[in-house]
Amino acid sequence: MSELAMNPTIAVEQAEWKLPDRGRVGLACLIVTEFALFSIFVVAYLFYAGKSLRGPTPAQVLEVPVWATVCLLSSSLTVALAEHALKLEEMAAFKLWTGVTVLLGLEFLRQTAREWHHLILDWHLTIGTNLFGTTFYSLVGLHASHVVVGLTLLLLALTLVVLGKMDGEDRRFGLLAWYWHFVDAVWIVVFTVVYVVGR
């Protein structure tokens, strides 16, 4: 190999050899494939919209979850603030913003749980009731499970910082923030499909 390395190199070749960060590339790929997964469930939801043979229908039972949406979307902002604070090594601010993000995520999940509780107990709508129930619970549930994964990872990051095992040099929190933004972005799609178009 030494011969190759010793070849006279022209100026262009001397330019710095810099490639994208592998973590970011990997996470971008994960987001692409997750997006494809969600789009199949979205297609199924739209395909079956209005095709249930019996009620209840979305128009009867669904209420637009404004508060949950506000919580989840604003958590994108707080996670960005946390990321910024971590880069500046301001650990107190980092803990604050990550904590707020986790609380907002938990509140979102609580709202989802309340909605489901209402649907199941008051309307007797389960996954087996009709096509609406089948597609609704699977799409919203798929998204909620991603929120759970994101929250688990955020709590893990918070623990690592508290234990002093993660600092501003660590690029992993940036990746986690990407993932969290992705979960938020998917909610915009789910929200539009389920509560705006599908109702």
Place this chain on the structure above:
Amino acid sequence: MATVGHITDHLSGPEPLSLPTKLHEWVVTVDHKRLGLLYIATALVFFAVAGVLAAMIRAQLAFPNGKVLPPDVFNRFFTMHGTTMVFLVGMPFFAGLANYLVPLMIGARDMAFPRLNAFGYWMFLFGGLLLYFSYIGGEGLAGHGTAPDVGWFAYAPLTERAFSRGTSTDYWILSIILSGIGSTVSAINVIATIVSMRCKGMTLARMPLFVWLMLVVSFMVLMALPPLTAAQTMLLLDRYLGGHFFDTQAGGSAVLWQHFFWLFGHPEVYILMLPGFACASEIIPVFSRKPIFGRPAMIGATVAIGMVSVGVWAHHMFSVGMAAPSNIFFAAATMMVGVPTGIKLFNWLGTLYGGQIRFDAPMLFCIAFLFQFLIAGLTGVMLAVVPFDWQLTDSYFVVAHFHYMLLGGLLFTLFGAIYYWFPKATGRMLDERLGKWHFWLLVIGFHLTFDPLHFAGVLGMPRRIYTYAPGRGWEGLNLLSSIGVVFQAAAVSCLIWNIVRSLRRGAVAGNDPWDAWTLEWETSSPPPEYNFAVLPEVRSSRPLWDLKHPEDPDWKYE
């Protein structure tokens, strides 16, 4: 004696490892080369199993009113054969090649995520074992069924609980979801490796074609597997939580499954084929002693195939009664795939043209691939014509077509790749004489088996029937087809014997037995754990040519 032994051990380097330690090292390894070999070895084992299943199927069909297999066993065998070949042989074999070769070809020391890599392999392995465990556990608590018998595309609602009782279908679903997760993480890893780990000077324009094609395949995996995973999840929800995705009695759709499945299934065909193209694109230039003809066109054609292939899925569904505009769209899109594929074929021919061709085993397999792949492509274009497809869909013509593609195209390049890279992975050459036996027996067996099936299909023989009555003109064709299996089995035995023999007694290969041009031939055979002592720096698409011919390097012209 013990002391003397101890001293010589000490002198000859580290103590030889005990067998458990060695095995343990393979289990805990995160080295891309070891994982690559694990993938390939496991795929070959599954290949042998699926081959035995296929041989049994052909034995049953050799004569009319065959009595070798009962109908329910026959259904299980073709289901297991198809599922195994696609998910446990085709995909992992090339995951193995990509794992082994991509880091070496781009001058890296490992994949981007070595532990994720190991995770992917173990997911695939346990997915495969789960599928075969169904033979034991498939009866489940309900006591119905053993192995899955729903066919490899498992059309709903036949897979719903009402029609597929017991747990055999669940084994099929879960094992494919598992191995799908393995394929997805492996694809993520390949992309991240190619994007982020290239050695200095390895621009995208200089990347070997093999690496380019693996990059495209990996993107296709990311886009194509989620529809399958989603559809399988929906099926599980139907089966266990009482969902209605594919339940026609509650308004669900049977056609939706077909759309989702083929939205995966057709890109999957190219996911299987492109790695075969990748191997041919490395082997043909080296054995023609010429650089590949039309390199940029090759890359462009690959990307085009990748893009068009996600828009052709419904050509598997012409007979379900889609609207005419859909039929026309998917027929036209399917024929369009022929254009970039034709470009590739002509470029390989252009590489051969005027070259100093060496007919070693790897090259023989690639040349047979060119002929057979052409025929497979032509029958493919025939099936893209909607009325023709209405006539011949689900007949043996289709079986012959896709086996021409996957055996005549894919398997031949796969064997070529084994002969080509075996010296790099083991340090020893495969025997050339046995290789020629392997090649000619396989050519004879392949054509005997699959050429007659085209005619059987045209004569109206439907696929998946477990037997047939005499007097329809199918007997002779089926018998010929089954005789071909004997030759194919002999050919594969030659390969196995060749591998076993050459591992011990093969000629020592040296670093670069084929006088090739890509970086993997620069390091030792087998490569050290760190691949390259000094990370290479490249200035053209044939770095080893530059190294060997400093008076006339490629980079002056690129």
